[in-house]
Amino acid sequence: MEELVLSSEVLKKGPAHNPAQVALVHDRIPRLLGMLPKDRVPGNFRTTVSYAFDAAGGRWVLKQDLRRDQLLAEALGWLLSRHLGVPTPDAGVVGTGDQMAWASRFVDDALQWSPTRANVVSNVDGLGAMIAFDALIANPDRHSENILCVPQESADQVFVHSIDLEGAWAGDPAIIDGAGLDVPEVSLTQPAYIPVDLIDSSARELAARAERLDNATLAVYVKEACALAGEPDHQILQRALQRRLSAATQLVRDYLKAIEALQT
């Protein structure tokens, strides 16, 4: 398979701590070097998803053929997830321009969500944060396959990670701006069945953290993600997200209500 390499501009940025990874001076999203795609990940995906090695032997899941809005949603979603405490694997980008791919560090030994896992989640706070964050960036694509569940060695608990934010409305400034304070439909959430009384308090905590996120920090993240994805309308996106984050408690409350209404 073909090796994906970075532009000379990125390569010029100097030595990296990890031979496979170069972090730009002001950027938070790592640029990954020498990624070699391997087999396709089994499943139905909207993009081309493969297992991949980097030059240092690191293992990744690589998403190629992303549209601009998908890349922006992944990048911005990852930055905000990290800031707000949503558990999500390390990530980075590979390549440049239209060929840019999103890489998420492979999570070893991960299963996916099922209702039975609710009783044994070791990081309930992370699970609640994940669902609340979906409301904020308007991610309608949350289901059993993008909640990774890693069994702990005791085999009686799982640690959850959030992946796959490419479908979030936050990837398209016009759409998220037009959505105002709407939350996405929760029909896709229902098969994953997450008891609202399990996550209620941690979801509200995430909302409180989001409301405390200052506009300057948000602007840094929005600009970086937009620059990466080639999205010119960062001001519209900034405005839309500011509005949503400042109303985070309300959005999360509405979203949890909508989920609960579907549960018996």
Added chain:
Amino acid sequence: MNARYRMVHYVPDPFVGARVPLAALVMVDGAVEVVKVPNIPGPACLGSRSRAAVASMILDDLTMVTGFDRLPPSIGPHALLDQAYEVPDGVRDVTAWLTNLLEGLSPAARAAAPEHHHAPPRSSLGYRFLEAYKVAQYVRKTFSPGHDLDGLLVNATTLGSISHYVPGKHDVLLMEPLIASRPQLKEDVRDVAKMFGAYKHAIRNAQLPRAVRPSLVAYVVGALTPNLHAAIDDGLAGFADHVYTVERKQPRREFLERVREVGETVTEGSLL
């Protein structure tokens, strides 16, 4: 008889690609069943304890199989469904035939295989539920009669301990979890019924301090079929004071509320 099967392979490391057969889906005259490997591969075989935990959870999740053509989504990309094969004509017991096929062990290896696998115990899985719902701070592990709570129920010392208890100012919840996904659920119900029955007798005959009210509580974690639900209700009727099926929202709310309600009274004064 028309029978076909598909192997379910666990792929511990998709970057390497090795497969470990864990089960088979078998379709006999249109009905689908799961035949599981008799000896679950352990950490030494799979490479780590967490991989062995994944294998065990995959096997648990296979109880949710609904068809011959796909695995439950919760299993994820670590398990692959192989192509369909015919079961040879003349096989009378398809399950036994597939069990043999899955076992794939020489007689010597079979003799050396462990008889028991170390699945998490019932009490541990129950406690995880209490932790997840943030009431574990009210719950203590292992009630030993005659020893805990200043020797409460000293007349029950021979009955053995109860998994969890919640001490309150007046009430004590003596609690046993039941885990719906455990293959031995029916035996568990029987054991808890026996235990609660004996405790009930001991409580009735004990010299309890005034106003102390122990109650026997079973909580059932995990989804139940209507038949199992009825079997648990019938099995514990007359023995447990309360049975909460916590997979359902309302009973879960009532159970958690009861634990908090009793647990919070401890700060108002000790039980004895």
